[in-house]
Amino acid sequence: MQLDYRVKIHRLISLIHQAGKVLALTGAGISTESGIPDFRSRNGGLWVRFDPAEIASVQALKRDPATFYRFHLPWWQTCLKAAPNVGHKALAQLEKAGWLLGVITQNIDGLHQAAGSQRVWEVHGHLRNCHCLGCGQIYELKQLYQSFFCTQCGNLLRPQVVLFGDPMPPDYFTAEKVLSGCQLLLIIGSSMQVQPVANLPALARQVVIVNREATPWDDYAELVFHESAGQVLKDLVAGLQGKTGPYFFA
Numbered sequence: 001m002q003l004d005y006r007v008k009i010h011r012l013i014s015l016i017h018q019a020g021k022v023l024a025l026t027g028a029g030i031s032t033e034s035g036i037p038d039f040r041s042r043n044g045g046l047w048v049r050f051d052p053a054e055i056a057s058v059q060a061l062k063r064d065p066a067t068f069y070r071f072h073l074p075w076w077q078t079c080l081k082a083a084p085n086v087g088h089k090a091l092a093q094l095e096k097a098g099w100l101l102g103v104i105t106q107n108i109d110g111l112h113q114a115a116g117s118q119r120v121w122e123v124h125g126h127l128r129n130c131h132c133l134g135c136g137q138i139y140e141l142k143q144l145y146q147s148f149f150c151t152q153c154g155n156l157l158r159p160q161v162v163l164f165g166d167p168m169p170p171d172y173f174t175a176e177k178v179l180s181g182c183q184l185l186l187i188i189g190s191s192m193q194v195q196p197v198a199n200l201p202a203l204a205r206q207v208v209i210v211n212r213e214a215t216p217w218d219d220y221a222e223l224v225f226h227e228s229a230g231q232v233l234k235d236l237v238a239g240l241q242g243k244t245g246p247y248f249f250a
C-alpha cells in the first residue's frame with residue numbers, strides 16, 4: 001500500500017525522535033539536483049554505454065591515461081563547479097541540530113562539506129587532490145588539467161577516487177564502525193547497487209529509503225520515498241523544527 005506522503009513524513013519524524021543514533025548514506029541521487037549526472041541512472045547513464053570495469057579501473061588508467069582522463073575530466077569538472085542543493089543543506093542542518101550523527105557518502109563531489117556537514121565519510125574517495133603513482137607527491141586535482149604526469153618524477157598521476165580494482169579507503173572501514181549500534185540509517189539517492197557499500201544497511205537496525213528508483217533494500221525498509229531527495233529532506237527538517245511547511249496544508 002502506498003502511504004500518503006504527509007503520513008510518511010510524520011512517520012519519519014517519529015522514527016528520528018525515537019532513534020538514538022541516526023546516520024545518512026548518500027549516493028548520486030542527492031547530487032543530481034545540483035546538476036551532476038547520475039552515472040547509473042536508467043536513462044542515459046554513462047554506465048549504460050560503457051563498462052565501468054573497463055573505463056573506471058586502475059588498469060584502464062595505467063593502460064591508456066589519455067583515454068581515461070578524456071572520459072573522466074569533464075564530469076569531474078562538473079562536480080567541482082557544482083553547488084550544494086537543498087538536500088545537502090538539510091543534512092547539514094540535521095547534523096547541526098543534533099538529529100544526525102553524520103553522512104556516509106558514495107559521492108566524490110564534496111558537496112556535503114560545501115553545505116556545512118562536519119562528519120562526512122567518503123567511501124568512494126574525493127576530488128580534492130591527486131597523487132603520483134611513482135613518488136607519492138600530492139597535487140590539487142586541477143593539476144590533471146595541466147598534465148597527467150608528475151612534475152617531480154614524471155610518473156603518472158591518479159585521483160584520490162576509488163577506482164575498480166582499488167582497495168576500499170580508510171573512510172569505508174570507519175563508516176562500518178560508525179554504523180555499529182546505528183538505530184536508523186537514511187539511505188538517500190542511492191540505488192544500492194555498488195558493492196561493498198550495498199551491504200552497509202545490514203549494520204543498521206532500521207532503514208528509510210529516499211530514492212527515485214527501487215532499491216534491493218526497499219522491502220526491508222521502514223519507509224520508502226520514491227521522491228526527490230531535496231523535497232523529502234526539506235520537509236523533514238521543517239517537520240523536526242515544528243514548522244508545518246506549505247506542503248502540509250495542501
Ligand SMILES: [Zn+2]
Nearest residue numbers: 132135150153
Ligand atoms: Zn612523482
